[in-house]
Amino acid sequence: MNRLLISKYNVQGPRYTSYPTVPYWEESLFSDRQWQETVARSIGESNEKEGISLYIHLPFCEQLCTFCACHKRITKQHRFERPYIETVLKEWQLYLELFRENNQKPLLKELHLGGGTPTFFSPDNLRFLLEELFSTVTISEHPEFSFEGHPNNTTYEHLQTLFDLGFTRVSFGVQDYDPVIQQAINRIQPFEQVERVTNQAREIGYKSVSHDLVFGLPFHTWEKMEQTIRKTLALQPDRLAFYSYAHVPWIKGVGQRGFSESDLPKGAEKRTLYENGKLLLEELGYFEIGMDHFALKHDDLYLSMQENRLHRNFMGYTSGKTQLMIGLGMSAISDSWYAFAQNEKSVEDYQFRVEQGELPVFRGHLLTGEDLIVRQQILNIMCRLETSWNREDARLFETIRDQLHELQQDGLIELSEDGLTVTENGRAFIRNIAMAFDKRMLERCPETQLFSSVV
Ligand SMILES: C=Cc1c2[nH]c(c1C)Cc1[nH]c(c(CCC(=O)O)c1C)Cc1[nH]c(c(C)c1CCC(=O)O)Cc1[nH]c(c(C)c1C=C)C2
Ligand SMILES: C[C@H]1O[C@@H](n2cnc3c(N)ncnc32)[C@H](O)[C@@H]1O
Numbered sequence: 001m002n003r004l005l006i007s008k009y010n011v012q013g014p015r016y017t018s019y020p021t022v023p024y025w026e027e028s029l030f031s032d033r034q035w036q037e038t039v040a041r042s043i044g045e046s047n048e049k050e051g052i053s054l055y056i057h058l059p060f061c062e063q064l065c066t067f068c069a070c071h072k073r074i075t076k077q078h079r080f081e082r083p084y085i086e087t088v089l090k091e092w093q094l095y096l097e098l099f100r101e102n103n104q105k106p107l108l109k110e111l112h113l114g115g116g117t118p119t120f121f122s123p124d125n126l127r128f129l130l131e132e133l134f135s136t137v138t139i140s141e142h143p144e145f146s147f148e149g150h151p152n153n154t155t156y157e158h159l160q161t162l163f164d165l166g167f168t169r170v171s172f173g174v175q176d177y178d179p180v181i182q183q184a185i186n187r188i189q190p191f192e193q194v195e196r197v198t199n200q201a202r203e204i205g206y207k208s209v210s211h212d213l214v215f216g217l218p219f220h221t222w223e224k225m226e227q228t229i230r231k232t233l234a235l236q237p238d239r240l241a242f243y244s245y246a247h248v249p250w251i252k253g254v255g256q257r258g259f260s261e262s263d264l265p266k267g268a269e270k271r272t273l274y275e276n277g278k279l280l281l282e283e284l285g286y287f288e289i290g291m292d293h294f295a296l297k298h299d300d301l302y303l304s305m306q307e308n309r310l311h312r313n314f315m316g317y318t319s320g321k322t323q324l325m326i327g328l329g330m331s332a333i334s335d336s337w338y339a340f341a342q343n344e345k346s347v348e349d350y351q352f353r354v355e356q357g358e359l360p361v362f363r364g365h366l367l368t369g370e371d372l373i374v375r376q377q378i379l380n381i382m383c384r385l386e387t388s389w390n391r392e393d394a395r396l397f398e399t400i401r402d403q404l405h406e407l408q409q410d411g412l413i414e415l416s417e418d419g420l421t422v423t424e425n426g427r428a429f430i431r432n433i434a435m436a437f438d439k440r441m442l443e444r445c446p447e448t449q450l451f452s453s454v455v
């Protein structure tokens with residue numbers, strides 16, 4: 001790839017798991033009451049028709065991986081499990097009231113357990129949480145239940161318990177197999193562990209096993225990356241996440257440390273890891289899905305891309321869209337389509353608020369009419385690699401015509417009167433293409449670092 005293009009487009013940029021992105025939420029225009037109103041509205045409009053998605057954040061990890069940008073709490077104390085689960089169930093009761101007020105029972109379509117490390121919790125405690133939850137909902141005819149497992153502490157019993165409760169998809173954090181990298185990110189994780197959990201999940205009957213890989217970690221070279229990809233391919237995961245390492249040490253609580261900036265591959269060097277990696281994956285039968293993801297042909301993520309059903313939310317890509325996504329637990333983000341809300345980011349603040357009988361939301365954003373239009377454009381770009389707008393909305397995008405022309409001249413998109421298609425070369429710059437539509441960022445350029453670098 002052209003080095004000039006790489007340096008031109010290697011600016012900081014959001015990953016667009018939401019629009020507006022979190023730093024552009026207008027908190028002053030947001031209140032808990034409005035949040036509940038938009039949830040009630042979405043319940044009425046969509047629960048019976050398409051069901052809802054639930055995300056449950058299980059934040060504990062026994063050890064800090066020093067590359068990790070997730071919201072987590074490091075502890076070896078397993079006595080925190082039960083009180084945390086009880087708080088999550090209390091929080092759920094607060095949302096259940098909104099369903100009851102609207103004479104509805106939640107129809108559960110998607111459920112994802114994320115973290116942190118869901119498999120930090122014992123199988124018994126996970127079963128308790130889920131059985132309590134399931135006693136309050138109707139489970140959809142075609143549910144999609146998934147969870148994130150840490151290969152080092154996912155047991156056969158975890159896999160069997162969750163499978164019996166309806167989980168059919170699991171993703172394991174692999175990151176990288178190289179011992180020097182594992183040392184630098186404080187995450188020693190032998191191949192044999194990943195092999196064990198992958199085979200056990202298959203044996204039990206999981207229909208999709210996914211591995212998370214990250215490129216651009218400290219000391220990463222193509223040699224190391226290739227080894228990791230080849231080991232991964234030996235296990236044939238149905239899906240793969242292939243994330244660009246996001247270096248965001250300024251985010252509080254992230255704890256990225258243990259290596260220095262100069263240990264990180266950057267610019268063209270980092271891009272090569274992605275490009276070579278992509279070639280190797282494609283050679284061996286994987287298809288790139290939107291941004292960051294690859295899947296084998298039989299996997300539902302591939303099928304939903306083919307059938308234009310792909311959707312993107314805070315968890316990344318999903319194969320089904322629900323209008324309402326409720327996030328439970330510390331730092332979880334919810335999306336009522338008309339608004340976003342995020343929960344308190346520390347376990348203590350989260351628990352305190354719920355104990356007070358309040359939704360533990362600490363910030364959020366109500367989408368304006370313009371936000372909703374831009375959001376749809378960005379979703380189209382991220383999920384379908386093309387978008388178009390109607391005559392009425394065209395006004396909104398007149399001001400970005402010059403930027404779109406430039407993207408076209410650089411060979412990243414094909415532009416028409418009322419839309420665009422991302423080219424093969426453009427795929428690697430999809431965040432830059434989405435940024436052209438980001439009205440809020442265009443109006444107020446970030447003065448400090450808010451996002452990770454695009455490359
Ligand atoms: C699995 C854990 C999570 C991933 N994303 C989120 C969680 C809980 C949600 C999230 N993470 C960040 C934010 C920004 C706002 C904030 O609370 O500070 C949110 C909503 C921080 C963050 N995480 C990543 C980055 C790059 C940032 C900063 C914002 C940005 O640059 O966009 C990296 C990252 N987090 C997750 C993945 C898969 C990932 C990188 C590929 C998962
Ligand atoms: C949930 C998944 O998110 C990925 N993940 C966590 N932190 C980062 C980061 N800083 N950059 C890129 N990917 C990250 C890991 O691959 C993890 O398994």
Ligand code: SF4
Pocket residue numbers: 060061063064065068069070072115116117150173
């Ligand atoms: S990568 Fe997973 S186990 Fe490691 S700190 Fe992050 S959430 Fe915890």
